[in-house]
Amino acid sequence: MIPYTLRRSIRTRTVRITIRRTGDVVVSAPIGVPQIFITAYLARMQQWIASKLLLIKERAPDTRVSRLPGGRRDFVAHKDEALRILSERTKELNQAYQFSYTKIVVRNQKTRWGSCSRHGVINFNYRLAYMPDDVRDYVIVHELCHLKQFNHSRAFWDLVKQAVPNYKEVKKKLKGLTVG
Numbered sequence: 487m488i489p490y491t492l493r494r495s496i497r498t499r500t501v502r503i504t505i506r507r508t509g510d511v512v513v514s515a516p517i518g519v520p521q522i523f524i525t526a527y528l529a530r531m532q533q534w535i536a537s538k539l540l541l542i543k544e545r546a547p548d549t550r551v552s553r554l555p556g557g558r559r560d561f562v563a564h565k566d567e568a569l570r571i572l573s574e575r576t577k578e579l580n581q582a583y584q585f586s587y588t589k590i591v592v593r594n595q596k597t598r599w600g601s602c603s604r605h606g607v608i609n610f611n612y613r614l615a616y617m618p619d620d621v622r623d624y625v626i627v628h629e630l631c632h633l634k635q636f637n638h639s640r641a642f643w644d645l646v647k648q649a650v651p652n653y654k655e656v657k658k659k660l661k662g663l664t665v666g
């Protein structure tokens with residue numbers, strides 16, 4: 487059986503399967519529908535789900551994200567490695583800037599690639615470690631530059647540009663890879 491997330495809601499009237507661009511399978515079901523019915527429905531739809539997942543994989547050949555569907559289990563399996571990869575690369579990219587940060591945290595975020603707190607804690611989506619190098623570097627540099635400029639001002643982008651001269655191009659690429 488393909489792993490899926492079950493969402494029960496009073497507003498849902500039928501059992502419905504949604505497949506996200508990340509490859510996450512989400513099943514929405516009304517509150518009262520018994521689990522056995524949902525399991526049977528999924529079994530019937532198995533082939534359809536498999537064909538959709540294959541399509542997603544083909545459509546995104548160079549984004550390693552499609553191999554990380556992003557469930558809790560994937561996060562747990564990859565978080566240590568992701569933290570190591572991202573910490574090393576952050577250190578390398580920060581050599582030119584020499585900004586100081588408190589620590590780096592990896593998270594299983596659904597909509598964000600990174601963020602930076604005013605206390606100098608940098609959060610990265612763990613999937614970033616498995617993204618194309620230019621995208622990964624851009625997000626790291628973006629968050630690093632927030633340590634100096636806590637905004638998206640002209641001065642901020644000038645800082646980003648120092649390490650990623652083609653940041654506008656990479657930003658566009660990143661948009662096409664947004665998590666679910």
Ligand SMILES: [Zn+2]
Nearest residue numbers: 628632637638
């Ligand atoms: Zn920002």
